[in-house]
Amino acid sequence: MxxxxxxxxxxxxxxxxxxxxxxxxxxxxxxxxxxxxxxxxxxxTMYNMKFLPLDILVIIISLLGLAGNGLVLWLLGFQMQRNALHVYIFNLAVSDFLFLAVQFIFHLMRLTSDLELISIYIHRLVIIVKNVTYITGLSFLSFISTQRCLSVLWPLWYRFHHPKYMSAVISALLWTLSLLLTILHENYCHSTFGNCDRRLCQQNDTIIAIWLILLFVLLFGFGLVLLIKLFVAPKG
Structure with missing residues (x-):
């Protein structure tokens, strides 16, 4: 070292x-x-053949995921009337579609292109899109779980305290937050903007880690509450 x-x-x-x-x-x-x-x-600078099975697997999974998320986008965008939950699901499908698209393009480029031609900036651009869409997708999953739990446990309160425009506002905030966290990470931790700072990089990574842990806790916690509610609810 x-x-x-x-x-x-x-x-x-x-x-x-x-x-x-x-x-x-x-x-x-x-x-x-x-x-x-x-x-x-x-x-x-040189392709390692031991990654070939992984690259092929990622390409296949990405294609299947793109087809599935494309179908969801088509149904929610053109075939169904949207409600608050559909707005979150639509944005989740968008983030998943973009994530899988950059995965497919990057791994396909690794297989078919000279790695010397894939510049650091293209690589960083792929990482930026992947990070933004990953954080956004996890955020929407957590908020969908939260919304469903609130609507099941307190349906009347949820109905009168959830304006129609709130889902659009929350969606915009989640996209903005994910983009901000990713840009700050690139600014302080990588060469994208030329402002490397190890201390600020560690602080930004800590904030991202705390946010992701919070999202996992919300997703798991409200999902568990719904599962318990399902099993203990009176039959008939």
């Missing part, structure tokens, strides 16, 4: 335990360390 520009760089060893190279910019196992806008980025 070598410390360079306030960051840690791990240098590979050979089978005898000796360092392959003390120069962290030397290509190791098909990768190259580049300094872009003051940030260190690992760039893959």
């Amino acid at each position: 070598r410390i360079n520009n306030n960051s840690l760089v791990y240098v590979s060893r050979n089978s005898s335990g000796e360092f392959v190279s003390l120069d962290p910019t030397v290509s190791i196992l098909g990768t190259k360390l580049k300094v872009v806008n003051g940030c260190q980025e690992i760039f893959q």
